[in-house]
Amino acid sequence: MPPAADPHPPILQARKLCKVYGSGEAAVHALRDVDLDVARGEFVVLLGASGSGKSTLLNILGGLDRPSSGTLSFAGQPLTGVGEDALTTYRREHVGFVFQFYNLIPSLTVAENVALVTDIARDPMPVDEAIALVALSPRRNHFPSQLSGGEQQRVAIARAIAKRPELLLCDEPTGALDYATGKLVLEVIARINAELGTTALVITHNAAISGMADRVVRVADGRIDRIERPERRLTPAELAW
Template sequence: MIEGDGPRAAGTNRPILHARALTKTYGGGETAVQALKSVDLEVREGEFIVLLGASGSGKSTLLNILGGLDLPSSGEIEFLGERLDGASDERLTRYRREHVGFIFQFYNLIPSLTVAENVALVTDISRDPMPIDEALALVALTPRRNHFPSQLSGGEQQRVAIARAIAKKPQLLLCDEPTGALDYATGKLVLEVIARINADLGTTAIVITHNAAIGGMADRVVRLADGRIASVEAPARRLTPAELSW
């Protein structure tokens, strides 16, 4: 059983995820594609990590393995000392349900449900969820709680997706191109919400982007190329989303 006591204040700095020599190969024979090649990564509690790289560099594959959506072909991955590589579907489902929140480029909201009902989909299956209205307040959507997705802007829909992800109080918030479908101004608003959750709740956040400017708001920037970690950089000062320019 994977144990955990929920997010702590940022700065406790204990390692929570370890990836060692991760490889991932799709297909076989002459058509085999090696998406990850011996990747090592340690993720510490309360960190804000940005994964940068061109399309096909392995970012999404790495994020999916860290989040328990996929298994490596070889190598090890641990969450709080519990091995995830080779885990059963049941164990991975429990890991995702209890410890991980996902945000994707597309919002995956159910159109026939209101904002509050979309968030409730997660709280209904969580052990110790935050109240729905608390989650909506964190993303500044309380006035929209009874609206349907079709009545919201793209940025508002993404913020509903964030509220849904954080309502179960995950230790990890994994974001795959969360601003990819949004315009510049709206994208900054979404990044502000993610940064606030990281800072105020101590939730570890890992954000995939192809936009190098977003790396300025990270504790560490991990660049991938051809399935490998090409570099790891720590910006001298974390920028706020308002300070970013791209």
């Protein structure tokens, strides 16, 4: 008798992912046989030193890059071996990205920057709702130059979540911020994860941030070194570094 189907299959499932840049003696193995399942609604921290492969992994999970070999699926649908149009649709409809640098358009206001993604989303969140979720309603008509670094990063998060993505992928979202401001940004990401049920993956080299995760995936030399599950998820306010 075949085993019963998993009632809660992973939203992301990676098997034997490899990524090689170049060839021959100059080849760089950025990922080596990575297996990873990510549950829907989970908060995962990818922790590792610079050059460990964590950004390469995040880019492949988000459909920004392709693996050299291995398989990846989202909600049971394959992402490896599909065409560019399918990857574009995946990114547009299911994934929100937040990077270390905010990538806001200087000539647009907060509301206008957030509204950019609502034009291409199937079921977008009202712009003002997304701005309220990151606690920036009083700044909706300000330009990026009138905002602090932390406020600009929160605009970037609002823009990412305005299309209601199932996945929020964050690459060093506090890397350019000071301690106090970084905590405010982490609080916003935690709130999105808790209140909207958005699956969140956060890359960091800061081990202290791992305390707020459901699971911590430690990456070294292109491999998953180990996976840890904290006894209790800390709030960003409880983190110290």
